[in-house]
Amino acid sequence: MSALSLAARDSSTMLRRNLLHARRYPSLTLNLLLTPVMLLLLFVYVFGGVMSAGIGGGGADRSDYVSYVVPGILLMTIGSTVVGAAVSVSMDMSEGIIARFRTMAIHRGSVLIGHVVGSVLQSVASVVLVALVGVLIGFRSVDATVLEWLAALGLVLLFSLALTWVAVGMGMVSPNVEAASNNALPLILLPLISSAFTPIEAMPGWFQPVAEYQPFTPVIETLRGLLLGTEIGHNGWLAVAWSLALIVLGYRWATAAYGREPK
Incomplete structure (x- = not known):
């Protein structure tokens, strides 16, 4: 069997292990899923009437704000879901499973690949769920082409x-697990200081560059452009650049930590 086949086999085994592990802790999965759904309903039905006034909705019609806020909530969904990956990896580390895997005759990268692929699948499932809720409460993307949906x-x-x-x-x-959950909080909080809920122009002048060029805002604005037809501008390449930079940073960080022998 070739090295690539061994890597694929071991990675699929680790993926199956992580998905079964997630099923054993449904409370964590439900919490990560329900948080963005509750935020979506909160911002639409509690704040939507007021917030829509600032984006041309006239203050009484929430439909404009539904369209505005759903792409931001979708990105917040991803941020909250991947917290589960940090918790799961930390749990493996604290329980000694990672140390045991290091001594086994398995592909070295399969452990991390299993965690990453499992988390991405959970993120996509979470995004689909939140998107369905968004459609039920009025989100529409009637002008987006098939190509734009695929790009999104x-x-x-x-x-x-x-x-x-x-x-x-x-x-x-x-x-420990508690520290992992706390360390991953910026992935949930950063959307709150992006264009997810309010336009950049409505923020204080000194804060606008921070909100505009952090990772979440370009991705949110690109999604709005693809699904709602708004202007994308420089946000498209910024979204891809941020994504690729974070992949490289996260990959090097995770693999370096995984390769470090425990003291």
Whole structure:
């Protein structure tokens, strides 16, 4: 059997292990899934009437704000879901499973690949669930072509992969599960200071560059452009650049931590 076949076999085994592990802890999965859904309903039905006034909805019609907020919530869904990857990796580290895997005759990268692919699949499932809720409450993308939908899906997958590698790195270096969960909090909080809920122009002038050029805003604006027909501008290449940079950073961080022998 070739080295590539061995890597694929061991990675699929680790993927199956992580998916079964996630099934054993449904409370964590449900919490990660329900949080963005609750935020979506909160912002649409509690704040939507007021927030829509700032984006041309006239204050009473929430439909404009539904369209505006759903892409941001989708990205927040990815950020909250990959926290589970950080927790899962940290759990393996603290329980000694990673140390045991290091001594076994398996492909060295299969452990991390299993965590990453499992988390990306969970992120996509979470995004689909939140998108369905968005459609039920009024989100529509009638003008988007099939190509634009495929590009949006590709961007979601790319950004999910990027955040997952970062989360895996966080889990590898965290001393315990609680620390891993806390270390991954920026992945949930960063969307709150992006264009997910309010336009950049409505923020204080000194804060606008921070909100505009952090990783989430370009991806959110690119999704809006693909699905709603708004102007994408420089956000398209910024979204891809941020995603690729985070993939490289997270991959190097995670693999370096995995290769480090425990003290």
